[in-house]
Amino acid sequence: MDRRTLFSMQAGLLLFLGGVILLAFHRQRGQKRDKGSVWFAAAYLCSGLGLALQSERDVIPPFFAIVLGNFFFLLFGVLANYAVCATTRQRSRTWTYLLALNFATVANFTYYTYWQPNLFLRVMEAGAVIVLMHLALIVALLRVRERVIQPAMRSMALLLGLHSFFALARMSMVVQRRNADVLLSWIGVITIAGLALCYLWMDSLRVHAELEQSAMTDPLTGLYNRRILEVTAIHEIQRAARRGLPCSAIMLDVDRFKVINDELGHAAGDSSLSAVAGALQASLRASDIATRLGGDEFFVLLPGADEASAGLVVARIRAAIAALRLQTMGGESFSVSVSVGQVTQRGTKMTVEDLLHASDIMLYREKQLSRSRGFGSGTRQAGGAQVHPSNA
Incomplete structure (x- = not known):
């Protein structure tokens, strides 16, 4: 499977998951839907768009394929962090620092694309930035105190940990000049896809708890x-x-x-x-x-x-x-x-x-x-x- 086909398939999967999250939360919540879900869906849509641009590297100019492609792809960590903080009501400005990190990374990618072409450094920097963004998101997930959704949040943290491990493994293989890009790339995308399922599971846990609470309490007094x-x-x-x-x-x-x-x-x-x-x-x-x-x-x-x-x-x-x-x-x-x-x-x-x-x-x-x-x-x-x- 060539690189273009691989990235196109992965981009389609991420775009599909973004649409599923939007539709699922819109249908279940209606006007009361969790606003964090919109940002979480946006994370998948931007990441899918980034991979779609990268898949056309040999067709479109490098600015769109490499610079914008990686910018949108790395937005996943920024938007996912904001989404988790919004849906769990955490007051955090971490996402703003991650966004600044994204811009700085893309600036370096521009340098290593036009002025000092270096694919090795781009891959290494992208892997390090992904791991750093995932660590910030894991911290936000582990800070959640809402007991009802903690199982889903812990599962998301575990999947992010696995994805970070595979990103480090990919960096190690790049250093060793070994090629396992296809396998590790698919494993990474599958773990990210698992995050979407955990996010939907989180909402299911909340809906179940709300229904249980409404069956237990008097609507007028709350007793x-x-x-x-x-x-x-x-x-x-x-x-x-x-x-x-x-x-x-x-x-x-x-x-x-x-x-x-x-x-x-x-x-x-x-x-x-x-x-x-x-x-x-x-x-x-x-x-x-x-x-x-x-x-x-x-x-x-x-x-x-x-x-x-x-x-x-x-x-x-x-x-x-x-x-x-x-x-x-x-x-x-x-x-x-x-x-x-x-x-x-x-x-x-x-x-x-x-x-x-x-x-x-x-x-x-x-x-x-x-x-x-x-x-x-x-x-x-x-x-x-x-x-x-x-x-x-």
Whole structure:
């Protein structure tokens, strides 16, 4: 296989992969597609264009085949670095230094093409620059802290390491005047093609995680939904039981939530639920599990917490919710309060259903006690209706 055919085939492969990345991300993400994918696709398109120009070395002028061809080919490392930083939200200016390195390399290539022709030095310099660009990209990949996509990022780093190894091997053979250009060139392109598959794998991991998260959480409040409560809570309860620890639970709902909806509007109701959920999350420990059961009812599991610890959590929740100051769509200010049922259980026979039932009973008792004491008998004007902040 002659050099022209080899480069043409490799250029076609890279151009094809660039198009695949663009189409795949456009279809999966639509208007929310990852902007880094555009730059990653551009890396493949530029690299393919560079190889296509180099394949016509005997047909077109050296400026286009050697100078521009290598400039576009080496843009892969620059654009891929920018793409990885963009898609993983890393703040890095490394790509600007790589771009400057690309211009400097092309300037040397121009010198070694027109004024001091030297193919050996061009090959050696290109290999060194490729390895340096790959090392910068490997560092960016290994800095990724997004655990969901780390397997794909680590695989990309491994492939880049292999490609750098083959680039060094090619340089070694050039020094030894041995010809293995075809084999090493194909191996290098195949490893680069593997990067595209890993990039698509990364997006697949993200999409799967997002779907899993949406199935687990309540869209309004961001808390776990009841569907996932059984799955997550049972493990925490069993762990507490194995360690001989108690397990507490809190059931709470928003006082007079129907009045808020009817008198202030459903937007105010949604706002109050979101605010209560935020107060919950700010008041809980990392190990606690907050769930929206439905409507205005919330359930919190406190693994390993005894009565005193649960009481402190409840106090924090009440204080956080009492400090909330909300507004309706019309600018009317209002506040919310909650009723809370707290329960603590011990033993190996604890179940989620038992904790739900027991905490619901305690919640009902608190409401009954509040009514008997005439809690919150005052009223206030809001939106043209009397809103009673008392328990109901």
